[in-house]
Amino acid sequence: MAVNDTKRFTALQVMADAPVIPVIVLSDVAHAVPLARALVAGGIRMLEVTLRTPVALACIEKIARDVPEAVVGAGTVRSAADAQAAALAGARFAVSPGYTHSVGQACHDLGLPLLPGVATGAEIMAAQEDGYTQLKFFPAMQAGGPAMLKAWQGPFGDVKFCPTGGVTAANARELLALDNVVCVGGSWLTPADAVAQGDWARITQLALQAKNLQ
Ligand code: 3PG
Numbered sequence: 126m127a128v129n130d131t132k133r134f135t136a137l138q139v140m141a142d143a144p145v146i147p148v149i150v151l152s153d154v155a156h157a158v159p160l161a162r163a164l165v166a167g168g169i170r171m172l173e174v175t176l177r178t179p180v181a182l183a184c185i186e187k188i189a190r191d192v193p194e195a196v197v198g199a200g201t202v203r204s205a206a207d208a209q210a211a212a213l214a215g216a217r218f219a220v221s222p223g224y225t226h227s228v229g230q231a232c233h234d235l236g237l238p239l240l241p242g243v244a245t246g247a248e249i250m251a252a253q254e255d256g257y258t259q260l261k262f263f264p265a266m267q268a269g270g271p272a273m274l275k276a277w278q279g280p281f282g283d284v285k286f287c288p289t290g291g292v293t294a295a296n297a298r299e300l301l302a303l304d305n306v307v308c309v310g311g312s313w314l315t316p317a318d319a320v321a322q323g324d325w326a327r328i329t330q331l332a333l334q335a336k337n338l339q
Contacts (some may be wrong), residue, residue: 128154134196136238136259139218140287142171145297145335146220147314148200148289149174157184161192163325164314167332173220173310175200178208182214189215205231212237214239220289220310222263224248229255240287244268246289249281259285261310265300266291274303281305294331297338 132236136237140146145162149172151157161172172195186196198218198219199211206233208219216237221228224241229252232239241252242263252260262274265288269276274286288300289310297309314331 128130128221133236134217134238136240136257137285137307139198139238139240140259140285142196142308143169143336144301144308145169145314146171146173146287146289146308146310146337147332147335148310148312149315150177150312150317151180151320154180154183154187156323157187158191159323159325160315160320160328161188161195161197163328164332165192165194167329167334168336169314169332170194171196171198171218173200173218174216175196176203176211177201182210184212185211185216186278189217195211200231201211202228204228206236208232208235208239208333220261222261224252224257224260226251226255229257230334242289246277246280249277249284253281253284257306260282260287261288262286262288264290265309267298271299271303274305276299278305280304294338301338314324 175269199216200220202219202221203271204277212235218238220240222242242261243249285307292309292311
């Protein structure tokens with residue numbers, strides 16, 4: 126899939142681009158571009174920058190502007206205002222830790238692909254009611270892991286998941302082997318110490334390993 130700074134992606138395309146969507150927490154704007162480049166060098170282009178730090182939106186803006194090979198999205202989107210700020214900063218997809226109608230509506234209105242977080246059948250049904258069928262299962266390993274995903278294959282056979290939360294290089298394969306899993310999400314590609322030290326080679330290596338998971 127060619128990536129450029131004008132192409133729009135569906136949520137399914139965001140999920141299917143690589144086996145792993147890295148969950149990124151940045152506390153220094155100076156780290157944003159080299160980190161994004163390190164992940165892209167390892168073949169991972171869909172990047173979720175979480176709105177958990179004061180510099181998160183500035184980081185999204187920088188990656189969107191300076192790393193055209195990457196497709197930057199916003200994570201930890203918890204309100205319509207978060208979605209609007211993320212889109213304004215240049216985010217091209219959104220990920221939320223849970224689902225609310227207002228977040229779903231805001232992303233729909235913005236044309237921003239959303240992977241809404243769910244952990245129960247009721248949440249899946251609420252997201253589906255609003256048209257969302259590609260969902261993040263969060264927190265995946267804490268909330269039932271592969272067994273939960275298998276249980277959902279019956280009643281929610283039309284839903285595809287990105288399990289996130291407690292996923293590692295060690296357990297990702299088991300999740301990726303499930304029919305209703307397209308990709309996984311996780312923070313293990315961007316260890317805090319590697320980011321702090323600017324050890325971009327290590328992050329490229331972790332990305333390469335993640336890209337080869339499937
Ligand atoms: C998160 O929201 O922090 C993500 O789910 C990442 O979880 P992880 O650190 O367990 O990969």
